[in-house]
Amino acid sequence: MAHTKEIREKRTVKDEDILKDFQVSFFAMSRLASLPWTFVQKDLERNKSTAFISEILKRTCLHPLCQNFPPSVKYRRLFLSELIRREAADCDPLDELYDALAEVVGAEETTECYKSYLLPNGEAVSLLENIALISEGTTGLVTWEAALYLAEWALDHKQVFSGRTVLELGSGVGLTGITICRSCSPNRFVFSDCHSRVLQKLGDNVHVNGLTEQGSPAVSIEELDWTTASEEKLKEIGADTVIAADVVYDPEVAGSLVKLLSKILRCSSAEVLICSTVRNPDTYGSFKKQLENAGISHQVMTGPVSHVFPYNRNSAIELIKLFR
Structure with a gap:
């Protein structure tokens, strides 16, 4: 039993690290290819659930920081499309994922967007930058x-x-x-x-x-x-x-x-x-x-x-x- 609990705790720490990677990379508008998508795929195959994708969404597009200082429309659209592409066919569709995509599909592109850089103390430096x-x-x-x-x-x-x-x-x-x-x-x-x-x-x-x-x-x-x-x-x-x-x-x-x-x-x-x-x-x-x-x-x-x-x-x- 103790060994099983240890494995579960390790998995939780790993999950948290991956979620942090997604959040840090999303707000800094890092290249999408550099994000840990393989872990998401494996989690879906292992758990047959979109719970992890839902948590990624909460840490990124649905996070208050995104409401106040959003990355570019194009970046958010591509990011959400990648999440949808990885949804397992045998899982129930995640409504908030499609709702978030619907918000940016028709949104107007701009020449500026926000990039936010997360500090070790949990705060963020949010900058309006040119695309x-x-x-x-x-x-x-x-x-x-x-x-x-x-x-x-x-x-x-x-x-x-x-x-x-x-x-x-x-x-x-x-x-x-x-x-x-x-x-x-x-x-x-x-x-x-x-x-x-x-x-x-x-x-x-x-x-x-x-x-x-x-x-x-x-x-x-x-x-x-x-x-x-x-x-x-x-x-x-x-x-x-x-x-x-x-x-x-x-x-x-x-x-x-x-x-x-x-x-x-x-x-x-x-x-x-x-x-x-x-x-x-x-x-x-x-x-x-x-x-x-x-x-x-x-x-x-x-x-x-x-x-x-x-x-x-x-x-x-x-x-x-x-x-x-």
Whole structure:
């Protein structure tokens, strides 16, 4: 009897892990092929019941988070179609599954949707992002992999941000900064970007996630042009920690970034961390060479990070710390 109970408890833990995988992946709009569909199929064959599919539905399309911050219409439609496709022929149809599909079949597609990233404490960072990777002349309206990695690193190294003033360069839609504000207890956080549309979207996302200038931490959003930002402006911000994610993607932009980083390191003792997805080794190598020419040394921050968010972990992502 004890052995049977142990097996049942293990199965319950496994079920919960699978349900969490579905929920985390659904709200982040991960590729559908990456979800654990095989487990669902085996559960249906074993139990001859749609109870597990019903539970998946409660954690995804019927969850309050989906009502407030829904993934794209197309994604929800494809997700529900996959669940229906896996319903066993000898099981009673699940009415709420078909009702949920009916809601999105006729819904209008939009150019924006919400992605929500679940934090270890059970809260969520919900971001309005553009569906297209490049839109309105910028790549800053979506979340990129290095931002997710840097957010995970921050969750593992809260002491780098706790009680400090943090400046983020190229904040984009705000994933890394909002995660730090919600989980790492900075005293003040300054989001920054130079693209007007990105700043507008960033402001919306900061507000949606309950962050305000008067709150704790105090947050502000600054238009910061890397080519014209003065040392006086940087001193006024007074950052103790400076971060940036996925900002090294163009040789010309990298040059402007190095000049700004030189000013930051010259006028402050801030801890500076740059996280990059190395898509073009030549561009990234050129950035490091420009750092060297500017008298800036770097240290590669190695070691594993906790897996919190779903993204492609085969990507070449590097986090470096800068020194003068």
